[in-house]
Amino acid sequence: xxxxxxxxxxxxxxxxxxxxxxxxxxxxxxxxxxxxxxxxxxxxxxxxxxxxxxxxxxxxxxxxxxxxxxxxxxxxxxxxxxxxxxxxxxxxxxxxxxxxxxxxxxxxxxxxxxxxxxxxxxxxxxxxxxxxxxxxxxxxxxxxxxxxxxxxxxxxxxxxxxxxxxxxxxxxxxxxxxxxxxxxxxxxxxxxxxxxxxxxxxxxxxxxxxxxxxxxxxxxxxxxxxxxxxxxxxxxxxxxxxxxxxxxxxxxxxxxxxxxxxxxxxxxxxxxxxxxxxxxxxxxxxxxxxxxxxxxxxxxxxxxxxxxxxxxxxxxxxxxxxxxxxxxxxxxxxxxxxxxxxxxxxxxxxxxxxxxxxxxxxxxxxxxxxxxxxxx
Amino acid sequence: xxxxxxxxxxxxxxxxxxxxxxxxxxxxxxxxxxxxxxxxxxxxxxxxxxxxxxxxxxxxxxxxxxxxxxxxxxxxxxxxxxxxxxxxxxxxxxxxxxxxxxxxxxxxxxxxxxxxxxxxxxxxxxxxxxxxxxxxxxxxxxxxxxxxxxxxxxxxxxxxxxxxxxxxxxxxxxxxxxxxxxxxxxxxxxxxxxxxxxxxxxxxxxxxxxxxxxxxxxxxxxxxxxxxxxxxxxxxxxxxxxxxxxxxxxxxxxxxxxxxxxxxxxxxxxxxxxxxxxxxxxxxxxxxxxxxxxxxxxxxxxxxxxxxxxxxxxx
Numbered sequence: 191x192x193x194x195x196x197x198x199x200x201x202x203x204x205x206x207x208x209x210x211x212x213x214x215x216x217x218x219x220x221x222x223x224x225x226x227x228x229x230x231x232x233x234x235x236x237x238x239x240x241x242x243x244x245x246x247x248x249x250x251x252x253x254x255x256x257x258x259x260x261x262x263x264x265x266x267x268x269x270x271x272x273x274x275x276x277x278x279x280x281x282x283x284x285x286x287x288x289x290x291x292x293x294x295x296x297x298x299x300x301x302x303x304x305x306x307x308x309x310x311x312x313x314x315x316x317x318x319x320x321x322x323x324x325x326x327x328x329x330x331x332x333x334x335x336x337x338x339x340x341x342x343x344x345x346x347x348x349x350x351x352x353x354x355x356x357x358x359x360x361x362x363x364x365x366x367x368x369x370x371x372x373x374x375x376x377x378x379x380x381x382x383x384x385x386x387x388x389x390x391x392x393x394x395x396x397x398x399x400x401x402x403x404x405x406x407x408x409x410x411x412x413x414x415x416x417x418x419x420x421x422x423x424x425x426x427x428x429x430x431x432x433x434x435x436x437x438x439x440x441x442x443x444x445x446x447x448x449x450x451x452x453x454x455x456x457x458x459x460x461x462x463x464x465x466x467x468x469x470x471x472x473x474x475x476x477x478x479x480x481x482x483x484x485x486x487x488x489x490x491x492x493x494x495x496x497x498x499x500x501x502x503x504x505x506x507x508x509x510x511x512x513x514x515x516x517x518x519x520x521x522x523x524x525x526x527x528x529x530x531x532x533x534x535x536x537x538x539x540x541x542x543x544x545x546x547x548x549x550x551x552x553x554x555x556x557x558x559x560x561x562x563x564x565x566x
Numbered sequence: 567x568x569x570x571x572x573x574x575x576x577x578x579x580x581x582x583x584x585x586x587x588x589x590x591x592x593x594x595x596x597x598x599x600x601x602x603x604x605x606x607x608x609x610x611x612x613x614x615x616x617x618x619x620x621x622x623x624x625x626x627x628x629x630x631x632x633x634x635x636x637x638x639x640x641x642x643x644x645x646x647x648x649x650x651x652x653x654x655x656x657x658x659x660x661x662x663x664x665x666x667x668x669x670x671x672x673x674x675x676x677x678x679x680x681x682x683x684x685x686x687x688x689x690x691x692x693x694x695x696x697x698x699x700x701x702x703x704x705x706x707x708x709x710x711x712x713x714x715x716x717x718x719x720x721x722x723x724x725x726x727x728x729x730x731x732x733x734x735x736x737x738x739x740x741x742x743x744x745x746x747x748x749x750x751x752x753x754x755x756x757x758x759x760x761x762x763x764x765x766x767x768x769x770x771x772x773x774x775x776x777x778x779x780x781x782x783x784x785x786x787x788x789x790x791x792x793x794x795x796x797x798x799x800x801x802x803x804x805x806x807x808x809x810x811x812x813x814x815x816x817x818x819x820x821x822x823x824x825x826x827x828x829x830x831x832x833x834x835x836x837x838x839x840x841x842x843x844x845x846x847x848x849x850x851x852x853x854x855x856x857x858x859x860x861x862x863x864x865x866x867x868x869x870x871x872x873x874x875x876x877x878x879x880x881x
Contacts (some may be wrong), residue, residue: 196671200660207659207700404655404716407619408672409645563641565621 193410197418205422215388215426219380220433223373226380227442230372237321238266240275240284247295253306254288256332262324272307279311286310286321301340362531373444374530375499375523377434378460382493382519384430385461388423389468390485393561394475406563413558420465420554427461428454438530447533456525456536456543463518463550470557493519518553521546572597572724572755573618577627580613587613589778590627595757595771597723600750602769603759604866609775611759612652615728618757619649632724645674648717652728654709658702662693662712665701666719673720683719690745691715707738714745718754725749727758731765743768763863772862774869781869786862793865794872795819796835800828800845801854808850815844820868829864 205212239257243250257263263286267278275287287309297304308325312318334352396402405415431454438444446453467489475481495501496514503514514520524542528534536543573595580588588610595601603611616622618631620640628635634642656665666684675683688697691711696704704712710730717725727746731739743765750756758769766772767786774782774789782789802808805828812821812830817840820831830841835857845852860868 192674192677193672196668200657200664200668203660203664204657399658400651400653400655401657402655403621403651403653404649404669405672407621407644407647407649407651408669409641409674410672563620563644564623565616566623 194414194418194421197410197415198421201419201422205426215384216429216433219384219430220437222380222383223376223434223437224441226376227373227437230376234317234320235261236264237262237286237324238284239263239286239288240267240269240278241265241287242269242271242275242289244292245290245294249295249298250290253290253294253332256328257288257325260324260328262328275309279309282311285317286325298336301344370444370531371527372499373438373442374526377438377530378519378523378526379494379497379499380434381427381430381457381461382464382522383490385423385427385464386468386471386485386489388426389419389465390471390475390481391478392419392469393472394478394481395472397476398478403565406565412561412563416466416469416554416558416561419469420462423465424458424461427465428458431457431461444530446530448529448535452536453526453529456522456529456539456546459543459546459550460518460522460525463546463553466550466553466557467518470553470560473557473560489517493517496520497523499523515545516549518546518549521549570597571595572599573601573629573631573757575614575618575627575629578614578617578624578629579626580610580617580622581625586778588617588624591773591775591778591780593771593773593780593783595755597755598750598753599770600746600756600758600768602766602772603757603775604761604763604766604772604862605759605775606761608777610778611775612728614775615649615726615757615759618643619647619726620644646722647724647726648720648722649726650710650713650717650728650730652732654713656701656709656713656716658700660701661698662701662704662715663688663697665712665716669716670719675720687715687719690718692741707734707742710734710738710742711745714742718749723754725754725756727756729759729761731760731762739765763861763866766862774866776870776873779873781873782865789862789865790860793831793860793868795831795833795868796837797858797860797864798830798832798838798841799854799856799858800830800841800852801826802828802845803851803853804848807848808845811844811848812841815840820864820871822864822867829858831860831864831868 241254243254254265258265266284267274269275269278272289275284275289278284279287289307291304291306294304294306310318310321310325338352393402396405435446435450435453439446468485471484471489472481475484492513496503496506496510497517497520498514503511503520506514521542525536525539525546528539528542529536571594573593575591575593578588578591579586591610591614593601603614605611613622617624617636618629620636620643624636628637630636631643632646634646636643657668660668663684666687667680670680670683671677688694691714693708693712693715696708701709701712714727714730717727730746731742734742739762746756746758747768760766769786771783771785772789773780784792800808805823805826808828809821809823812818812828817833817837818830819833820829822829832841838855838857842852842855
């Protein structure tokens with residue numbers, strides 16, 4: 191126990207002696223969350239649209255208004271033929287194009303059906319899908335209202351109603367705010383990057399500096415050394431956790447719906463596991479370069495792509511799914527979304543918490559097992 | 567292997583791949599003695615020390631340190647030895663006091679005694695006045711003293727020093743060895759490696775290593791006496807030419823240049839006259855020629871030469 195505290199004290203001294211690094215590790219997670227948070231919470235409004243209105247009637251202008259009024263689209267270009275629309279989309283100046291035929295107004299007036307040609311850039315499937323949905327929805331509404339007007343007119347001014355209207359209630363994220371979903375996902379990723387980088391070099395740095403040789407001829411035990419390397423950074427992790435919570439609450443207005451203490455408790459379990467993974471990587475690396483590659487390549491990238499931050503894990507093939515199960519961040523992410531968004535208690539999140547505990551213990555134990563107090 | 571010796575080494579061998587870094591080495595160190603392991607870089611000195619400290623597993627052979635087996639009781643050994651590695655391996659960003667405090671605690675100096683012990687170590691190593699600056703600001707000689715102080719923080723009865731004075735000026739080297747002497751006086755056994763031959767004279771026993779083998783093992787004086795032939799020191803105005811001439815002379819075993827001085831080892835003392843004759847014949851002006859006692863460096867070179875010749879004969 192005495193030796194453990196000796197190691198912890200020494201690690202604190204290292205951190206303390208290097209004020210620039212200290213400032214960096216304390217400030218970075220909060221700064222990252224602010225930067226990235228704005229990046230992910232933005233939803234595209236005022237999608238630039240090129241319009242070729244051959245009809246030039248009240249009816250056609252009213253139709254365009256349906257799109258513009260919602261704020262989803264903005265008429266960025268008024269053009270006179272189809273080629274111009276395509277050229278603008280080609281050059282990424284416009285994302286959507288609309289062509290209204292000459293007989294549009296006349297046919298509507300006479301109660302004939304007419305058509306409108308829409309174009310959109312589908313090179314990014316994600317954006318394309320959203321654009322497509324919005325166009326569809328707005329088109330539908332316009333259609334419906336115009337149709338009702340026709341019916342009212344032919345029925346002699348009677349006020350007709352649509353037969354069925356659907357009402358939906360969105361739970362947890364009623365405004366469908368992108369940030370509300372993404373911020374509780376970003377927090378785990380940021381804490382993961384932080385924890386991993388803090389310890390990935392811890393052992394291998396001493397090995398490269400040559401100080402490890404002096405350390406392993408002392409009676410210090412492997413677990414004392416490993417835990418001694420982790421504990422100071424657990425404190426750093428705690429400070430970071432509180433900092434990102436503040437940023438989430440005061441900058442992005444995403445308070446914790448559930449218990450703050452439970453959130454911090456689970457966060458600590460997660461950070462111990464991530465620090466353990468870092469030490470493990472440090473142990474099996476020969477050089478700091480190797481350690482960085484391992485940390486980024488086998489932990490960080492999978493953490494971002496496979497954890498469920500961007501893509502739902504439910505749809506993954508079995509192999510990828512099981513890899514994601516081995517990443518503490520996958521489980522932690524479910525807990526953060528659960529506690530921050532749904533406000534459920536830790537007991538409800540238990541199916542995600544126990545794997546987190548198991549992984550943390552396993553990674554720490556592995557780092558102790560893989561540490562050799564020898565040079566060969 | 568329980569004996570009164572601090573260290574017992576039997577047929578100790580370590581291979582790295584197919585390379586024998588240490589090959590069938592035998593020696594023992596009685597308690598309280600200073601044992602010097604000499605040899606050029608790559609001779610196997612560091613590998614030997616590392617095996618004795620429990621840092622490397624021997625491939626073959628046995629060794630015990632303070633009665634503990636290096637294979638199975640490495641952690642026991644670590645509690646009772648002090649070790650100074652070849653490369654400076656303390657923390658640059660801590661002060662000398664903090665380094666001392668760290669190692670004292672790690673070695674289990676009781677918490678209440680740590681402060682006093684650190685104080686004492688600062689005095690022993692002469693670091694008083696420098697104890698609060700960062701270690702990276704210390705000069706090479708001060709760092710070596712600090713490293714030694716860290717190694718002895720827990721009063722170990724056995725001390726391993728791997729090239730403790732590498733890169734340190736002669737005066738500081740001298741002071742450093744005085745320090746080691748003082749400790750040996752307090753019944754501490756020391757195993758030190760060096761490639762400075764003059765330092766070997768401080769040792770009770772010397773082992774000379776060459777290409778993984780222990781090629782000589784004795785006290786310094788005996789080693790010098792055992793050296794084959796007679797050594798002459800010659801001071802002349804063209805040592806390079808003289809060197810070339812003597813190398814071709816029958817009866818000359820060894821010629822080495824030491825700066826402007828020429829060391830010539832001959833089979834018999836009577837060859838002095840022949841040497842002089844050759845110098846006159848070559849028109850080399852000689853200021854001095856006299857028989858001298860070989861330095862350990864001469865001994866070492868002659869041993870290595872013998873090994874080389876021996877190997878040629880083997881083939």
